[in-house]
Amino acid sequence: MSALGLVFLMVGVGSLIGGLVAMGRTKSFLAQAREARAEVVAVQQRTGSNRQKSYYPVFRYRTEQGATKDVVSSVGSNPPRYKEGDSLAILYDPAKPDSVRIHSFFNVWAGALILGAIGVIFLIVAGITMATSG
Template sequence: MVYKLMLVVGVIFLAISIYEFKRTIDFLGKSTRAIGTVTSLEENDGAYSPIFEIEIKNDNPVTYCLPAASNPSAWVVGEKATFLYDPQHPDSPRMMSYFWIFSWSLFFIAIAIPLIIFGSGYFLLNPMLRSNDLNTSRAN
């Protein structure tokens, strides 16, 4: 029963990962680049998160706080980074780096693959284990 559950959850997570990957590819197709500058560093529990001001074409600048923090700070005030944003929704930019763009699809696929391997492995090996048990019991 546990292996069936693992397989089902793995397939569900794989489907979510594929869906998130498709959404990301769609976002990349319609996104526009913008440059953001670190205006300040926000301290939270001894770690520092950069706060960016992103210059968006024909619009007011957008303030964005990176959801990652470090101590010491990985960013310096005045440092620049490239962002992507949807022109329809300029208030939700994403930093242009592999991790920040594909993070959710990577997260779900990293959980899905082991679950699918363990869940399907049971169903592939179970008939062989049963036939070995029958052969062993007949020999005795």
């Protein structure tokens, strides 16, 4: 077994496990989540370590209990995807109303899918590397 094949194997298994954990957390979140309409009330600009700017929408929504919450999205973009006044569907956890996700397939499942896909790709490369390093 080559060292390179072993590295690909370890990264693949780790990513696949990470994807499965993320999927479990997402399913748990969805089991508790409530949907609400939110309005974008602001857009925060942040500069990353690479000096790239990203824009994070600030959502205002009302919980089932009638409380108004303002929450900054954990997902930013450049250019900004949302502007003040935009309305969109969100999912929130009633036990943790600051835990919010935009209600779209990508925003709900992206973490699990990306980690899982990386894991599968690395496992395929590991298999090829080990098979050809005979």
